Amino acid sequence: xxxxxxxxxxxxxxxxxxxxxxxxxxxxxxxxxxxxxxxxxxxxxxxxxxxxxxxxxxxxxxxxxxxxxxxxxxxxxxxxxxxxxxxxxxxxxxxxxxxxxxxxxxxxxxxxxxxxxxxxxxxxxxxxxxxxxxxxxxxxxxxxxxxxxxxxxxxxxxxxxxxxxxxxxxxxxxxxxxxxxxxxxxxxxxxxxxxxxxxxxxxxxxxxxxxxxxxxxxxxxxxxxxxxxxxxxxxxxxxxxxxxxxxxxxxxxxxxxxxxxxxxxxxxxxxxxxxxxxxxxxxxxxxxxxxxxxxxxxxxxxxxxxxxxxxxxxxxxxxxxxxxxxxxxxxxxxxxxxxxxxxxxxxxxxxxxxxxxxxxxxxxxxxxxxxxxxxxxxxxxxxxxxxxxxxxxxxxxxxxxxxxxxxxxxxxxxxxxxxxxxxxxxxxxxxxxxxxxxxxxxxxxxxxxxxxxxxxxxxxxxxxxxxxxxxxxxxxxxxxxxxxxxxxxxxxxxxxxxxxxxxxxxxxxxxxxxxxxxxxxxxxxxxxxxxxxxxxxxxxxxxxxxxxxxxxxxxxxxxxxxxxxxxxxxxxxxxxxxxxxxxxxxxxxxxxxxxxxxxxxxxxxxxxxxxxxxxxxxxxxxxxxxxxxxxxxxxxxxxxxxxxxxxxxxxxxxxxxxxxxxxxxxxxxxxxxxxxxxxxxxxxxxxxxxxxxxxxxxxxxxxxxxxxxxxxxxxxxxxxxxxxxxxxxxxxxxxxxxxxxxxxxxxxxxxxxxxxxxxxxxxxxxxxxxx
Amino acid sequence: xxxxxxxxxxxxxxxxxxxxxxxxxxxxxxxxxxxxxxxxxxxxxxxxxxxxxxxxxxxxxxxxxxxxxxxxxxxxxxxxxxxxxxxxxxxxxxxxxxxxxxxxxxxxxxxxxxxxxxxxxxxxxxxxxxxxxxxxxxxxxxxxxxxxxxxxxxxxxxxxxxxx
Numbered sequence: 001x002x003x004x005x006x007x008x009x010x011x012x013x014x015x016x017x018x019x020x021x022x023x024x025x026x027x028x029x030x031x032x033x034x035x036x037x038x039x040x041x042x043x044x045x046x047x048x049x050x051x052x053x054x055x056x057x058x059x060x061x062x063x064x065x066x067x068x069x070x071x072x073x074x075x076x077x078x079x080x081x082x083x084x085x086x087x088x089x090x091x092x093x094x095x096x097x098x099x100x101x102x103x104x105x106x107x108x109x110x111x112x113x114x115x116x117x118x119x120x121x122x123x124x125x126x127x128x129x130x131x132x133x134x135x136x137x138x139x140x141x142x143x144x145x146x147x148x149x150x151x152x153x154x155x156x157x158x159x160x161x162x163x164x165x166x167x168x169x170x171x172x173x174x175x176x177x178x179x180x181x182x183x184x185x186x187x188x189x190x191x192x193x194x195x196x197x198x199x200x201x202x203x204x205x206x207x208x209x210x211x212x213x214x215x216x217x218x219x220x221x222x223x224x225x226x227x228x229x230x231x232x233x234x235x236x237x238x239x240x241x242x243x244x245x246x247x248x249x250x251x252x253x254x255x256x257x258x259x260x261x262x263x264x265x266x267x268x269x270x271x272x273x274x275x276x277x278x279x280x281x282x283x284x285x286x287x288x289x290x291x292x293x294x295x296x297x298x299x300x301x302x303x304x305x306x307x308x309x310x311x312x313x314x315x316x317x318x319x320x321x322x323x324x325x326x327x328x329x330x331x332x333x334x335x336x337x338x339x340x341x342x343x344x345x346x347x348x349x350x351x352x353x354x355x356x357x358x359x360x361x362x363x364x365x366x367x368x369x370x371x372x373x374x375x376x377x378x379x380x381x382x383x384x385x386x387x388x389x390x391x392x393x394x395x396x397x398x399x400x401x402x403x404x405x406x407x408x409x410x411x412x413x414x415x416x417x418x419x420x421x422x423x424x425x426x427x428x429x430x431x432x433x434x435x436x437x438x439x440x441x442x443x444x445x446x447x448x449x450x451x452x453x454x455x456x457x458x459x460x461x462x463x464x465x466x467x468x469x470x471x472x473x474x475x476x477x478x479x480x481x482x483x484x485x486x487x488x489x490x491x492x493x494x495x496x497x498x499x500x501x502x503x504x505x506x507x508x509x510x511x512x513x514x515x516x517x518x519x520x521x522x523x524x525x526x527x528x529x530x531x532x533x534x535x536x537x538x539x540x541x542x543x544x545x546x547x548x549x550x551x552x553x554x555x556x557x558x559x560x561x562x563x564x565x566x567x568x569x570x571x572x573x574x575x576x577x578x579x580x581x582x583x584x585x586x587x588x589x590x591x592x593x594x595x596x597x598x599x600x601x602x603x604x605x606x607x608x609x610x611x612x613x614x615x616x617x618x619x620x621x622x623x624x625x626x627x628x629x630x631x632x633x634x635x636x637x638x639x640x641x642x643x644x645x646x647x648x649x650x651x652x653x654x655x656x657x658x659x660x661x662x663x664x665x666x667x668x669x670x671x672x673x674x675x676x677x678x679x680x681x682x683x684x685x686x687x688x689x690x691x692x693x694x695x696x697x698x699x700x701x702x703x704x705x706x707x708x709x710x711x712x713x714x715x716x717x718x719x720x721x722x723x724x725x726x727x728x729x730x731x732x733x734x735x736x737x738x739x740x741x742x743x744x745x746x747x748x749x750x751x752x753x754x755x756x757x758x759x760x761x762x763x764x765x766x767x768x769x770x771x
Numbered sequence: 772x773x774x775x776x777x778x779x780x781x782x783x784x785x786x787x788x789x790x791x792x793x794x795x796x797x798x799x800x801x802x803x804x805x806x807x808x809x810x811x812x813x814x815x816x817x818x819x820x821x822x823x824x825x826x827x828x829x830x831x832x833x834x835x836x837x838x839x840x841x842x843x844x845x846x847x848x849x850x851x852x853x854x855x856x857x858x859x860x861x862x863x864x865x866x867x868x869x870x871x872x873x874x875x876x877x878x879x880x881x882x883x884x885x886x887x888x889x890x891x892x893x894x895x896x897x898x899x900x901x902x903x904x905x906x907x908x909x910x911x912x913x914x915x916x917x918x919x920x921x922x923x924x925x926x927x928x929x930x931x932x933x934x935x
Contacts, residue, residue: 016864019872020856022807022847026873029806188811188819188873188907238809238873239907271812477871477908649867653913657870660910683816683905691901691911 005557006490007711010649014482014501015236015475024236027208028192028268035194036065038257038267039112040250041102041119042276043094046130046346046676047143048123050092055102058115063107065261067115068253070101077222079214079246079351081448083313085144088222088252094123095143095311096348097676098276100249105257105265128346128676132285132308135343143311143344153309153342154320158604160328160396161335166300170291172375176368177287179742180360182308183669184280185353186688187476189238190271195254196264203255204231210240210474211514214447216506218247223255234504240476241661242352245516246314248277275681279351280671282319282342283308284360288368296376296383300335303327303361307342307350314351316342318447318607322357325608327365328395329438330406330615331387336396347673352516354661358439359722366435366726367741370733379423380434380730381414384617388436391704398600399608403704403714405641406436406615412639412700417619423734430623431735435726437616439719441643441709442519444595444609453592455523456510459488459531461539461587465559465574467492468500469531472512473524475503478717479650480520484528486646487710491532492539493556494573510590518715521646522611523593525710530591538587542579543571596708612706612714615641618659618723620731621695629751631667633695633728640699643706643714654716655699662724664689668744776840780805781849795839796820796831799846807847807876811905818904821877822846828884830903847876850883858928859883859921868917870908877904882918890925892918 018024055067070089078084090101102119106112129135129143135151143151167173194206203225209215212232220227237244250267258265269277287304305323309316324338353359373380384406389395391404413434414420422432446454458470469488475481485499502508512524539561544551547570549563556562562570571579581587598609621635636659645651668687672679680686699720705712729740738753773788780803789798796813799805799822808831811817815833822831823845850857859882862868869875878901885892885900892900897918898911906914 010865012864013867013869015872016869017856019869019875020860020863020879021851022805022876024872025806026809028810029800031804186907188817188871188905189809190811236872239871241907271814271816477873479870649913653867653870653909656910656912657908661907682814683812684814688905688907690903690905691898691915694898694911697910697912 004490006486006496007646008644009647011486011496011647013479013650014485026189026238027194027206027235030194030206030235032194032196032264035264035266036105036107036261037109037112038103038105038254038265039109039116040100040253041116043090043097043099043101045094045123045125046097046128047126048094049126050090050094050121051124052122053102054120057118057120058104061111061115061118063111064104064115065263066105066257068103068256068260073222073252073256075222075224077218077247078313079218079315079447080313080317082317085313088249096346097678098273098348100253103253103257105261130345130347130673130676132306132343135345143346151344153313153344154317156320156340156604158324158338158397158602163300163302163335163337166335167291170299171294172372173289173291174368174372175287175289176371176741178364178367180284180286180363181670181743182281182283182350183665184275184278184671185241185243186686187239187241187243190269190274191244191248191250191277192266192268193251193254194264194266195258197255197258202229204233205251205255206233206235207251208237208244209234210237210244210476210516211246212474212504212506213472213511213513215247215251219252219255222247222252231507234474237474237476240515241354242356242516243277243279245352245514246279271683272681275678275686276348278310278348279314281353281359282350282357284323286361286364288364290368290372292372292376294376296373296378296386298331298333298387301327301333302337304339305361308345309342310345310347310349312349314349316350319352319357321604321607323361326358326438327361328397329399329613330389330436331384332389334396346676354658354718355439355721356517359725362437362722363726363743366723367729370433370730381410381419384436385410397608398605400598402612402708403643403706404613404615405702405704408702409615409617409639409641410436412702413617413619413637416698416700417621417637419619422621429626429735431731431733432619432621433727433730433734434617434619435723435730437719437722439614439715439722440517440610441522441612441614441715442595442610443517444598444611445606446513453527453594454519455512455527456590456592457524457528457531458510458590459535459588461535461577463578463581465498465577466500467494467498468502469528470502470509471524471528472506472509473503473520474515476515478515478654480515480524482650483521483525483646487525487528488532490711491529492536493561494559518718521713521715522709525713526593527591529710531589534589534591535587538580538584539576542583543576546571546579611708612643614714614719616719616723618727620724620727622728622731622735624732624735624750626754629747629754631732631745631747631750633663633667635696635698636663636724637698638700638720639702640716640720641702641704642716643709644703644712645701646711646713648701651701651716652699655720656697658718658720659697659699659724660689660694662721663695665743666725666728666745668746670744774837776837778836778839778844780844781846789836791837793836794832795822795834795836798836799831805846805848809873809876811873818881819874819877821880821904823880823884826884826887828881847879850879858924859886859917862917862920862924866913866917866920868909868914874904874906878906878914885918886922886925890922892922
């Protein structure tokens, strides 16, 4: 028998049967008696004053139960305390095309849609601000009247050590500009909400949200209802990737429509509307200057970013800091300066997408390191190995590193991909490229300041031996439910099938801050483990007493609690539960997790600290058709240090999913606009990779057994995405000798660059932050 | 005006009244409460709504329900006969082919249609058969592996049947 009976095994997922038989009911699958349907009217202009709204004809349409407009929901809210800049429905002004202006509830969706079309809105169109350059123009119309910095939302600067001194010590210094195009999450499930307001003043909201606790808080504020009267329930969520992490208009409007109509109201967004919800990857313009010694070791880095934020704050202040915070990892950067800026534009708000704000700078830095390695005639893998941060160290910007498997991740990817041979031997048109990266295992600080635990779990054991775990986590497909079941089953030595879960319910389960920043395994896993440890202690004490053996000589596995020196002395788990209930009364325990206080003493230090970091290396193999410019990514190999794999099947799935998403961002995905209009608000126009497009994926788990993670586990959901994009860009350079310093690297860009190269152009291609 | 029709779904006859402009997806989900069939676009772009019509995988969001009168319709709910999952469903469970699960019913229907006509699919056959089903979570690899695993099991079962 190995060290564990559940952890590390290729167990079935907790919800496998429901998800494979159609039994899993997502938000939009729910139906309540007397339920009616809501729709939102959305702005056709990117920037306009609202002069007049008349909803009387909609109200009069047969089948319409309720209509709501902006002036009925005046309270401003927002996910960050510093960005309370949204209302559920636009008041006086619309700031992006697709912004919600009014809501209707009717007997069916057709009627609701017809009613929306009967609402008369008179707009006075304003000049839209569509680019970073537009936004930096001090004469431009202000998108937000309150903003005393024009259309600059946030401007930050952090300095750690003397970078000029570092550049002076360097043997080689280079500056490069990069552009990372915006893109969006595209969860397969469109956002949906079902709200039931009872006249007693209690509101229940079922929503496809990643962050039930934050939604709970935002709803309380926007609806001016005490939070104790609001219950948020999260049915299975059909993917999030960051796109369902804050309150959206439909989530605030549905409760109002329910209150006004006296009926439960379901709003299911269309795919087009999901593109307008966005909160996805910020387009970012970047400048980076790095100095290195002849051996490739970094002496200093100066990094500047400008983020195109879209119309509202969202998570944008955090995103801005994230474009700087993790740049001192996974390589030693002894001196570091960061300047970040976020601007408002008349586009759907940007926010967090998988890898939140760290993916764009990682693209820039890893591409630049490739250029540096070439200039110094170093192998890109060796150069990264030389600069790799050490376990149990601190970065110059006060990030604490505990376990670190970057070197193992690089070695794994190098070995498995055949890097060294291929790097030398590939013919023109074929290339291999490499990049490394780092990510958090949960943000060290919550979104709103509070000293409370980030995650809580409660476990009940009944006399049948049945175990129920209550935890406020939201399973968005990353298998956080399975994780809880495995952790508790391992700790209590029972079969996973004996564990039941109550998750994603703010009435029934203790708070977990949500499925963002890759925090759930680390934080909720630790909370659940601690609750299980307390119960185990009671069960062992009662079992030891019943068997007359010393309590410290007991172990639990396979549904049995046994004496380790004589395994014939044993009790079944259910029997032990009865002994314990007799001894202690009804059995239950709670556990919670609060990250250690790690933030440095400077403004902005709250973004970046995490109880543990994961480290990744990706190697990409590509083939470029020199005639057509068509880029084919043949294979991606990733080594990812995740601490410990709670279930390798799930971990591999997360790594592969991250590789897939990074691949899409590298080669095709872009959320772009023309004359204020979204160019591609559908799945035919906004391309995401299909089964036919996919490169071969090789996901390798690297384990470092983190000292603070549950059973040594860190994160796996987000980290593996980031290095894929620069690895592909570096491989394309290796194939055709042309640098692509902007994403996505599409066939037409390659074609134009190849043509220009044939004509003898030297600087290729230009970085442009096009509209 | 609603029209009364009989639809054969998962081997059962259903009398159902619906407006003739309704898609099969809408009738399944809204009128018959068969919500296992999902929708990600309702424009025939994502494949989440795939069902089998006379054994072929079809996107129910662009198929009018009135066209299905004389057809045999199978949805994800009809795969597990009396609670017993099919080889493909079991294979998805083993390889971890479902993450968020939203594309899964459509994947299962396209995969089932493939395995009904080809029990020795190559990786390219599988990619081709699933090309109309978008997945945003898995990177498809574990889905390909599930179809291969199920094909293997189906071939073994066939061999045993012939041997026995």
